[in-house]
Amino acid sequence: MSSAMRYLSKSVNTNILVSLKNGIFVRGILRAYDNHLNLILDNAEEIYTTPDGETKQNSIGKRVLIRGDNVIAISTPKIEME
Amino acid sequence: MSSAMRYLSKSVNTNILVSLKNGIFVRGILRAYDNHLNLILDNAEEIYTTPDGETKQNSIGKRVLIRGDNVIAISTPKIEME
Amino acid sequence: MSSAMRYLSKSVNTNILVSLKNGIFVRGILRAYDNHLNLILDNAEEIYTTPDGETKQNSIGKRVLIRGDNVIAISTPKIEME
Amino acid sequence: MSSAMRYLSKSVNTNILVSLKNGIFVRGILRAYDNHLNLILDNAEEIYTTPDGETKQNSIGKRVLIRGDNVIAISTPKIEME
Amino acid sequence: MSSAMRYLSKSVNTNILVSLKNGIFVRGILRAYDNHLNLILDNAEEIYTTPDGETKQNSIGKRVLIRGDNVIAISTPKIEME
Amino acid sequence: MSSAMRYLSKSVNTNILVSLKNGIFVRGILRAYDNHLNLILDNAEEIYTTPDGETKQNSIGKRVLIRGDNVIAISTPKIEME
Amino acid sequence: MSSAMRYLSKSVNTNILVSLKNGIFVRGILRAYDNHLNLILDNAEEIYTTPDGETKQNSIGKRVLIRGDNVIAISTPKIEME
Numbered sequence: 001m002s003s004a005m006r007y008l009s010k011s012v013n014t015n016i017l018v019s020l021k022n023g024i025f026v027r028g029i030l031r032a033y034d035n036h037l038n039l040i041l042d043n044a045e046e047i048y049t050t051p052d053g054e055t056k057q058n059s060i061g062k063r064v065l066i067r068g069d070n071v072i073a074i075s076t077p078k079i080e081m082e
Numbered sequence: 083m084s085s086a087m088r089y090l091s092k093s094v095n096t097n098i099l100v101s102l103k104n105g106i107f108v109r110g111i112l113r114a115y116d117n118h119l120n121l122i123l124d125n126a127e128e129i130y131t132t133p134d135g136e137t138k139q140n141s142i143g144k145r146v147l148i149r150g151d152n153v154i155a156i157s158t159p160k161i162e163m164e
Numbered sequence: 165m166s167s168a169m170r171y172l173s174k175s176v177n178t179n180i181l182v183s184l185k186n187g188i189f190v191r192g193i194l195r196a197y198d199n200h201l202n203l204i205l206d207n208a209e210e211i212y213t214t215p216d217g218e219t220k221q222n223s224i225g226k227r228v229l230i231r232g233d234n235v236i237a238i239s240t241p242k243i244e245m246e
Numbered sequence: 247m248s249s250a251m252r253y254l255s256k257s258v259n260t261n262i263l264v265s266l267k268n269g270i271f272v273r274g275i276l277r278a279y280d281n282h283l284n285l286i287l288d289n290a291e292e293i294y295t296t297p298d299g300e301t302k303q304n305s306i307g308k309r310v311l312i313r314g315d316n317v318i319a320i321s322t323p324k325i326e327m328e
Numbered sequence: 329m330s331s332a333m334r335y336l337s338k339s340v341n342t343n344i345l346v347s348l349k350n351g352i353f354v355r356g357i358l359r360a361y362d363n364h365l366n367l368i369l370d371n372a373e374e375i376y377t378t379p380d381g382e383t384k385q386n387s388i389g390k391r392v393l394i395r396g397d398n399v400i401a402i403s404t405p406k407i408e409m410e
Numbered sequence: 411m412s413s414a415m416r417y418l419s420k421s422v423n424t425n426i427l428v429s430l431k432n433g434i435f436v437r438g439i440l441r442a443y444d445n446h447l448n449l450i451l452d453n454a455e456e457i458y459t460t461p462d463g464e465t466k467q468n469s470i471g472k473r474v475l476i477r478g479d480n481v482i483a484i485s486t487p488k489i490e491m492e
Numbered sequence: 493m494s495s496a497m498r499y500l501s502k503s504v505n506t507n508i509l510v511s512l513k514n515g516i517f518v519r520g521i522l523r524a525y526d527n528h529l530n531l532i533l534d535n536a537e538e539i540y541t542t543p544d545g546e547t548k549q550n551s552i553g554k555r556v557l558i559r560g561d562n563v564i565a566i567s568t569p570k571i572e573m574e
Contacts, residue, residue: 002362008393017389021350021398022103022154034084037395044157061099061157065090067119070103070154072350072398075372075389104185104236116166126239143181143239147172149201152185152236186267186318198248202283208321225263225321229254231283234267234318268431268482280412290485307427307485311418313447316431316482330526336557345553349514349562365559400514400562403536403553432513432564444494448529454567471509471567475500477529480513480564 001035008033008074016041019072024048027057028064037068083117090115090156098123101154106130109139110146119150165199172197172238180205183236188212191221192228201232247281254279254320262287265318270294273303274310283314329363336361336402344369347400352376355385356392365396411445418443418484426451429482434458437467438474447478493527500525500566508533511564516540519549520556529560 011030018026018039025048028041044064045057093112100108100121107130110123126146127139175194182190182203189212192205208228209221257276264272264285271294274287290310291303339358346354346367353376356369372392373385421440428436428449435458438451454474455467503522510518510531517540520533536556537549 002366004360004362004366004368004393007360007368007391020154032086032089034086038084038086040086040089060155063089064155064157065086066155067150067153068395069397071395072348073388073392073394075392102236114168114171116168120166120168122168122171142237145171146237146239147168148237149232149235151233184318196250196253198250202248202250204250204253224319227253228319228321229250230319231314231317266482278414278417280414284412284414286414286417309417310483310485311414312483313478313481315479330530332524332526332530332532332557335524335532335555396559397561399559400512401552401556401558403556430564442496442499444496448494448496450496450499470565473499474565474567475496476565477560477563479561
């Protein structure tokens with residue numbers, strides 16, 4: 001695992017925010033990840049903007065696997081919300 | 083198999099919901115998978131939204147193989163339905 | 165060959181339905197395949213929908229090789245037709 | 247070379263029809279190929295449809311190399327024409 | 329690590345500007361990177377242009393991981409601002 | 411180097427025509443190539459069609475390197491012009 | 493490093509012009525490169541065409557790293573300008 005990837009280990013069992021290439025954001029508790037950025041998220045919600053500019057969120061599963069090649073970036077939502 | 087991928091082993095023989103890059107969702111019983119997220123699903127149905135905003139589902143096969151590079155995410159539909 | 169891929173061996177010499185990333189479906193008798201999902205199909209037909217919503221099918225060759233990276237999913241057409 | 251790929255060896259020195267991801271078809275005599283489906287075609291012609299729905303063909307070279315990642319499928323044009 | 333990649337080592341712990349394939353720029357302090365250009369950025373902000381042509385910036389996290397395949401280029405914002 | 415690729419060796423030091431995925435054609439004298447179809451072309455010209463349907467050509471460098479993943483096909487322009 | 497790639501070594505410490513898949517051109521002094529065409533450019537400028545057809549250039553950094561998979565072609569701007 002590269003040094004860049006190892007930084008993510010501090011985020012295991014905390015809430016992360018994932019931005020995906022299809023324009024959707026997913027928030028959840030990171031349980032596991034690998035070198036491809038395949039992610040296991042618990043209590044995952046998708047966050048998206050309606051055509052009216054409204055932000056909505058939707059539960060998408062108690063446990064979700066995201067295939068790494070869809071990921072643009074991963075950040076800490078607490079920070080993002082400030 | 084990476085630690086992220088091994089989480090999926092608990093979902094073998096249960097219903098999963100797969101979101102694909104072409105905008106379609108597929109639901110079925112997971113029988114097998116590999117590191118690329120190639121999936122074998124039984125009793126698979128596609129779930130899609132018509133231009134009128136109606137959600138429809140369609141049987142797409144007793145046994146379906148999905149090529150892993152089409153997958154965005156995999157979740158448990160029971161949760162997703164709540 | 166991964167366990168997911170080995171499931172496909174039962175479909176050799178039977179009719180399969182392949183959905184491709186360009187929106188076309190191809191039906192044919194599976195003769196051979198490999199780990200990339202390169203497929204050899206005999207008596208292949210493409211199935212597509214005209215702008216009028218009509219479903220058409222066209223013979224595309226006694227023997228056709230499909231490059232695996234075009235494949236979304238493979239299913240059994242008998243089931244799909246029910 | 248995978249078992250799927252070895253099927254193509256019977257088509258060396260015969261006419262094949264290649265459909266490409268950019269929507270163009272190329273016909274020519276297959277001289278060589280490899281595992282990526284890089285192809286060497288002799289007396290190659292591209293076949294395309296004009297906006298008026300007319301099918302046209304154009305010589306594109308006595309010897310043409312097609313990069314394999316552009317290929318969707320390869321079939322036998324004699325069959326395709328029946 | 330290639331000689332091209334090693335040049336980036338001088339930028340660790342300094343501010344960099346990353347341009348992404350989705351048209352967004354991200355600025356932050358580079359903490360770590362690897363051969364795929366996976367990046368760890370601290371105090372990251374996204375910089376984008378509104379439809380009115382206005383440039384805006386948004387905090388996107390105290391620590392952000394960017395998946396390398398989204399990167400077009402990396403430059404030093406001080407220079408870019410001159 | 412695969413047998414398909416070795417065919418290209420006969421074209422070293424001759425004029426070739428390269429069609430690229432962005433719709434542009436490049437003509438030049440092939441000096442070197444590798445397995446990815448990275449190409450070194452001398453006296454390279456791009457050939458493109460204006461919105462009026464006019465074919466134009468433009469010198470693009472005494473020596474040009476084309477990254478192989480942009481290539482669709484390579485042919486001999488003398489033939490193509492007949 | 494392939495023979496095609498080794499040709500680029502003569503361009504180290506000279507001005508090159510890089511065309512990128514997003515339609516932008518970047519000019520700068522090549523300092524380093526690797527097999528993926530990851531490039532280190534000094535005194536880099538982007539060159540682009542406004543919707544009015546005007547060509548503009550913009551300094552984008554004293555030192556810029558370009559990720560190789562964005563590159564279409566690399567040429568010598570002196571030639572390109574003749």
